[in-house]
Amino acid sequence: MTPEPAIASRADLLACAHAMEVEAAERYEEFAAQMRQHGNLEIAALFGKLAAIERKHAEALAADLKRGGHALGARPALAVPGQEGLETASGDALHYLMTPMHALAIALANEQRAFEFFADLAERPLPAELRRLASEFAAEERAHVALVREWLARLPKAAEDWDYDPDEPTMPD
Amino acid sequence: MNAPISAALAAKDFKSDTKPVWCPGCGDYGVLTSLARALADLGLRPEATAIISGIGCSSRIPAYTTCYGFHGVHGRALPVATGLKVSRPDLTVIAAGGDGDGYSIGGNHFLHACRRNVDLTYIVMDNHVYGMTKGQASPTTEPDWDNALMPGGSGLRPFQPLVIALASGANFVARAFSGDIIGTAAIIAQAIQAPGFSFVELLSPCVTFRPEQRAWKELVRPSPVPPTDDPARAARRIMTDDGFNIGVLYAGRRKPYQPEIGRARKPLADLARGFEL
Numbered sequence: 001m002t003p004e005p006a007i008a009s010r011a012d013l014l015a016c017a018h019a020m021e022v023e024a025a026e027r028y029e030e031f032a033a034q035m036r037q038h039g040n041l042e043i044a045a046l047f048g049k050l051a052a053i054e055r056k057h058a059e060a061l062a063a064d065l066k067r068g069g070h071a072l073g074a075r076p077a078l079a080v081p082g083q084e085g086l087e088t089a090s091g092d093a094l095h096y097l098m099t100p101m102h103a104l105a106i107a108l109a110n111e112q113r114a115f116e117f118f119a120d121l122a123e124r125p126l127p128a129e130l131r132r133l134a135s136e137f138a139a140e141e142r143a144h145v146a147l148v149r150e151w152l153a154r155l156p157k158a159a160e161d162w163d164y165d166p167d168e169p170t171m172p173d
Numbered sequence: 174m175n176a177p178i179s180a181a182l183a184a185k186d187f188k189s190d191t192k193p194v195w196c197p198g199c200g201d202y203g204v205l206t207s208l209a210r211a212l213a214d215l216g217l218r219p220e221a222t223a224i225i226s227g228i229g230c231s232s233r234i235p236a237y238t239t240c241y242g243f244h245g246v247h248g249r250a251l252p253v254a255t256g257l258k259v260s261r262p263d264l265t266v267i268a269a270g271g272d273g274d275g276y277s278i279g280g281n282h283f284l285h286a287c288r289r290n291v292d293l294t295y296i297v298m299d300n301h302v303y304g305m306t307k308g309q310a311s312p313t314t315e316p317d318w319d320n321a322l323m324p325g326g327s328g329l330r331p332f333q334p335l336v337i338a339l340a341s342g343a344n345f346v347a348r349a350f351s352g353d354i355i356g357t358a359a360i361i362a363q364a365i366q367a368p369g370f371s372f373v374e375l376l377s378p379c380v381t382f383r384p385e386q387r388a389w390k391e392l393v394r395p396s397p398v399p400p401t402d403d404p405a406r407a408a409r410r411i412m413t414d415d416g417f418n419i420g421v422l423y424a425g426r427r428k429p430y431q432p433e434i435g436r437a438r439k440p441l442a443d444l445a446r447g448f449e450l
Binding site for chain 2: 090
């Protein structure tokens, strides 16, 4: 929906990456709150953990920006249809009975999108310094993808009837 | 819109500590985030903003913000919001609710709020279903939506809120999608800034009773044309699109209705004489 940002400088790229991480952290926090509200405490804790990881990334980028004497990016100016940020999942991905496998599948998709974004940026006709930085970010995101895959591999597969609710919130017969 | 005051707040400052009880995956979460972001982006203050709602899942929204709020009577958000804005023009007044609340129970108020063109913003979170009462067809439900309560569908023609708003005199008409948080925040901000009655039809999926609405995110697209100030042209466009063009669709030039307040039209003594025996 929203056009991609013009990235012309190191500060632009750092601000973009920072905004993406902030968005991701905020969204995971919202997801954690939703799950807590609906009693799925295991997933609430998992989203809380993912939010904390993204916050750390955001803090590191904020420190980089500050060191360079740059202002922090307010909001990411990039989005794809149906989503606000490249590292942010759409809210409709949630289910009140979701399992850790589903939560991590969301995280995996987010990290994969972020990786593809930075990898694509690294191939664009940008100044060498920016392409190098984009490559670094892409490598980081690729490492996150691998990490989430590892977590996923350790999890048991969700039962086929994971969303079965004997008292489902459905209309009266 | 009230004048912004210095020391702008962040979006999170517009969200209250009360956590929403909407179903996980509900589009209304996105609307809340977009609304908070729009208010922050405009530099507004919670104490100078009022959110008025009716009844329904989406009408819970005032409680989830730090703004003044009024969770009112079913379908009656607009009369309350109108009264508030007329008596307190300094406030930014936003009415919010769902398609059942706004187009059925409050349908008559919707028409006349458009016609009066008071300077307020009306956000309707449309999911084409009565979610809170467990899945009945609403005015915007497709005629062939098959469900246990209405096998084979209602067979009724869906309400066309945007066209009806135009025909009734709304001064700003837009369509947004809850999953597009940045775009929706921008549309809400424009609606708040636009003078007169601004109407935002916000597609907000109900993943519990209409799980197929998850596909909306694949269907929405930016409107291919810029907004027009010609209501007939806007209506023609809206009636011929598929309901998934997103953006500001009409921005009119009608002067908002704002009666003078705080000054009697006649001296009180003259009025008192009218009651003399």
